[in-house]
Amino acid sequence: DAKTTQPPSMDCAEGRAANLPCNHSTISGNEYVYWYRQIHSQGPQYIIHGLKNNETNEMASLIITEDRKSSTLILPHATLRDTAVYYCIVRVHNNAGNMLTFGGGTRLMVKP
Amino acid sequence: EPEVTQTPSHQVTQMGQEVILRCVPISNHLYFYWYRQILGQKVEFLVSFYNNEISEKSEIFDDQFSVERPDGSNFTLKIRSTKLEDSAMYFCASSPGTGGIGEQFFGPGTRLTVL
Numbered sequence: 331d332a333k334t335t336q337p338p339s340m341d342c343a344e345g346r347a348a349n350l351p352c353n354h355s356t357i358s359g360n361e362y363v364y365w366y367r368q369i370h371s372q373g374p375q376y377i378i379h380g381l382k383n384n385e386t387n388e389m390a391s392l393i394i395t396e397d398r399k400s401s402t403l404i405l406p407h408a409t410l411r412d413t414a415v416y417y418c419i420v421r422v423h424n425n426a427g428n429m430l431t432f433g434g435g436t437r438l439m440v441k442p
Numbered sequence: 443e444p445e446v447t448q449t450p451s452h453q454v455t456q457m458g459q460e461v462i463l464r465c466v467p468i469s470n471h472l473y474f475y476w477y478r479q480i481l482g483q484k485v486e487f488l489v490s491f492y493n494n495e496i497s498e499k500s501e502i503f504d505d506q507f508s509v510e511r512p513d514g515s516n517f518t519l520k521i522r523s524t525k526l527e528d529s530a531m532y533f534c535a536s537s538p539g540t541g542g543i544g545e546q547f548f549g550p551g552t553r554l555t556v557l
Contacts, residue, residue, distance in 0.1 A: 373548030
């Protein structure tokens with residue numbers, strides 16, 4: 331799986347959009363970008379994934395650049411409960427037996 | 443909403459003892475996983491399990507570790523002779539398998555403390 335690079339920490343004001351960047355310059359054509367988050371001491375939680383088009387669900391939006399070398403996870407109206415470590419993971423899609431390789435992630439602190 | 447459950451939430455054991463961590467994956471899922479997270483460190487993959495056999499394992503998953511699906515609902519991780527460095531949060535996960543999106547659903551974890 332391609333390597334990803336994320337800033338170690340970010341702050342965001344409550345109610346504002348949180349934009350979390352991820353670089354994955356070595357991504358290959360059959361690899362998707364997945365985002366998970368881990369709220370303190372809990373199990374990781376799936377957020378969203380995409381290949382090359384922008385994606386949106388009830389939790390977040392995912393913007394992938396045209397060259398697919400980077401992406402941004404957007405939480406449109408961050409709440410205190412969004413404080414967590416966010417992981418950007420690149421892996422082959424639908425190969426359900428594949429492990430997830432977690433990096434250090436971005437620790438997002440949402441402040442009142 | 444269906445969820446992965448794990449028991450116990452916290453297990454304390456003496457070094458050298460055997461421990462069994464239990465998980466109940468989501469009922470119609472086909473792939474099962476164990477991960478661990480040492481305090482303050484990254485989440486690390488241990489093993490994946492499909493069709494009653496290990497499909498992938500990491501270097502961490504040595505002969506001291508084993509997994510089993512003893513019945514149609516439980517998925518267990520056994521550590522035969524625990525070491526101090528096995529102290530960690532252990533997360534079980536499951537995924538639907540082919541036809542799904544590859545999303546893995548994680549349980550709340552078991553905190554293992556080896557004294």
